[in-house]
Amino acid sequence: AELPATPPLEPGPLLLVDRPGSVQSSLRIALPAVSRTDPDHAPLQLANLIFGGYFSSRWVENIREDKGYTYGPHSGIEHSVAGSVLVASAEVATEVTGPALLETTYELGRLASLPPKPEELEQARQYALGTLQLGMSTQAGLAALTSAYAGNGLRLDFLAEYAARLAKASIDDVARAGARYLAPARAAIVVLGDAERVTQGLAALTTVHTEPKQ
Template sequence: MTAPTTVPALTKPRAARALRSAEATLPNGLRVVAVRKPGVPLVELRLRLPFLSARAGHPARATLLSDTLLTGAGELDRIGLAEALQGLGADVSVSVDADRLVVGGNALATNLRPLLEVVASVVQAPAFDTAEVDTERARLVERLTMARARAGVVAAEALSWRMWGDHPYAVDLPQPDDVAAVTPAQLRSLHRSFVRPGGAALVLVGDVTPDRMVGFAQEVLADWTGDAPSTRVRALPTPPGGPLLVVDRPGSVQTSLRMGRAGVTRDDPRFAALQLANLVFGGYFSSRWTENIREDKGYTYGPHSRLEQHTLGATLTLEAEVATEVTAPAMLETWYELGRIATVPVTAAEVESVRQYAVGTLALSTATQAGLASTLSALSAFGLGLDWIKEHAARLQRVTVDEVSAAAAEFFTPAHFTSVVVGDAESISGPLAALGDIERES
């Protein structure tokens, strides 16, 4: 027989190695954050630009701009740009959401300056060639059409509209018809209005001295001009709660469940406690919600709750995909777990377990050059940086069981959530109505 084994107790986390860093705001308003992180002879780059706007058509134009930004810049066409990056051992990509446009990439550390020169060309002189725009527009329309055929996308969008109404955050994906109408001239106008150094943040992490990285940024990007974009976006409204919204997807064999409410941002004193409360509820594999509707009941493969950070606020979101016939039981168990964590204090054992998980994932997320660069880029939107990362591990260690229970009571009360299900309405509406008020999408 094999002797039983025990898992050794976790040791205290080791102090992270101190990182050398430098920070400067260039005369054109660009904030540069540079961190030396040796180990791999690379450098990671993240250029984050504010992109929030309430203008009609902005989501479609912003998404297509993101897709076309690397199709040519300066004197280089798409192929020339790709060859220039390949010659540097570099990779560059562009992404966009309601809050920001990010140009991200990496290169050999010895090629940081030429990488910055390529990025400078991309953000200052993109071509937006008509043929390239036509190609990328057609591809984007096709991708969006396919995405909108997925129940999870429909559910996420329905929840966003229900929570935020006509606020820009309500638009998860642009409409294909809106994208189809975007012209190269509109992309150039959007670029002039929003791709500016004022209010932007450049994060550089790699095996280069911080002062040298800042110096390269000053040399290469000094001629880039433009103040932060002037936008008027109202504050986030309070999510309305109310009856469960049922969105019909005739014949669907499964239901997509989405629930959301306002959370707190990283700079809020309650953030660490809410982060741990969320992990206890549904934020990782051993959470209460997972144990209930996955391990015990078998209703779903992977329910998950998460805290999402936005420039104007934060959301606490729950999501699960369940079989049509167990939609109502899964919803009942979800409400039960929300009510239980909101009214019954969490245990010391639960808090210690999720504390170790949170501290560990924070360390892992910043252990690589790429992970640290992405984290610092996200933090830059809130004026936070390396100090926040260092201090947050300590905050997680200090959070008490009572504080986690208080956060759970404040943020997990079932009635405070706005809820949406997408599925076969004829099959699921009756059982759901037996649990409480529902509203059918008209």
Template sequence: MSRTAEEIGRTAVGPRPLPPLGEQRAAANLSSVDTVLDNGLRVIAVHLPTVPMVEVRLRIPFAGEDPMHAARAEVLAAAILTGTEKRDRVGVDTELALAGGELSAMVDPELLAIGGNALASGFETLLDVLADALTGAVYRDDEVAGERDRLVERITVARSQPNVIARQALQKHRYGDHPITREMPEAADVATVEPADVRALHAAAVLPRNSVLVVVGDIEPKRAVAGIDAALSGWKSDQAAAILPPLPELTPGDLLLVDRPGAVQSQFRLSAQSITRTDPRYPALQLANLAFGGFFSSRLVENIREDKGFTYHARSYPEFTPHGATLLIDTDTASKVTAAALLEIRYELGRLALSPPTESEVDTVRQYAIGSLVTSTSSQGGLASQLAALAVLGHGVDWLVQHPERLKAVTVDDVAAAAAEFFAPTRFTGVIVGDARELDSLRLLGGVRFP
């Protein structure tokens, strides 16, 4: 006779007690190699044979001072895998498919990122196609024109989206004319990019020195490094890939109201200077951030989403650059509750400093932080992406493996100190993007600069 789930979960005296949570353990004792090849490329190879696949993540510093750099870089990323002297687009796609793999590319003001995967048996083919693109991409006129036209359409649509407008406004407010603000080029600039521009940029900027290649999968690390060294032996230059210049320190101050006539919602984007992962205070700051707005049960979400109903989403999170880090808070609200939402955000910032997370809160966010790390690194793709993000900041496998122990060592007092130091309302600046005619009540709160 079968029993229902409710019957299984209960006894004669009441519900069955839940078993205690098991200990969460991040990846440990990983077999890995972390080395620099003769061409200056750093390679991190990790053996993780969960499935017979291999993941690759290449990160090439790709900064540029030229105002047209962002437009040319976007076209380059879109077209770098469309053909070489040896393979046309169909040939690239066919060889990758036969290896059970794929490759894709994207770019931002900091990095050109190329990533993908293949069956372990197709690793050599994957490397051969990647090496061919790095050393022999030809950017045929018709391919560049097609990718450029598609980019113009996508960028035109994207730049009209509220979240993109808010992000661009925040970047300009934080960093002025620094190259990091050119996260999305103007469609008009992209439309003027010629194939010769892209070829010249590839020759000047797609370079191995300062770059990082991460390989994770069902392959012995030394064999992976040897294969990479052989495949990429022709990719070399005396020059180094261009690293983004240091960012200016954020200056706390009033929020800037960016007028978006007709908008029915307001976008909040707040930011404060923070610390890098290597700072001994970082694990405590990570937990303080989670308690404030870093996951669904955080104080900020409970207040302005669950209690007040001001928004569907709210979050706080760190953002890392090669030379530093910032904290960000973002949420979107209806125009009519914008001032009330700002009041509650400021209240929660002050409350975190004056009434820091309790022992129960710290235990909860600690479990969440360790569990999230375990989950995100349990797959080959997740581990490869995590390592690639860490590697461009100078870290490696050891940092990832040791981080759970750092989180376990954080005390309630450590979190309270981090909360008081980094979440004081007076540390923040940022933007509110919305219809200024509907937001006059913000003047009552002060600390908002109107256009």
């Protein structure tokens, strides 16, 4: 069946879902992304890795290693037949909900406005190429890749093409992808947490719309 494309993300007020008494806040930030075959996909994948897609990323260094706001922040591109989206996720202590969002939007804005350092790009590139190879090293991994690619109408020979795209993506390519897809102004943000304790801090950063208690 032919599915209609998902509508574009609509940035707007931060959606705060009230969960009274919650000791943690769940942050979910959705940003636009592209399909696996789009020319922007490889540069965007590298930009995402630099931002928050693996343990050596800026976001992990900032809100986990430096500030201790969370244990495992992570961002990744999610693909479906109807469309793709980049989602950043973190669980943070209630009392640092506002500061965690501030640092998150700072890191997104930094990557959207400044090109990455050459060593950052090369580290992300080697990680992306290495995990691609590891994904094919077992029967289970190869089966998972085959099924994921089949869902997008691709054959396994696309792997070689995609690896070549990762290998040749330049700093300028990644900087353009960051500016186009990772700008905080393009994000749809949802926070689930104790509204009584987190609203003031979040409202200092952006407009907040609060959903009823859950």
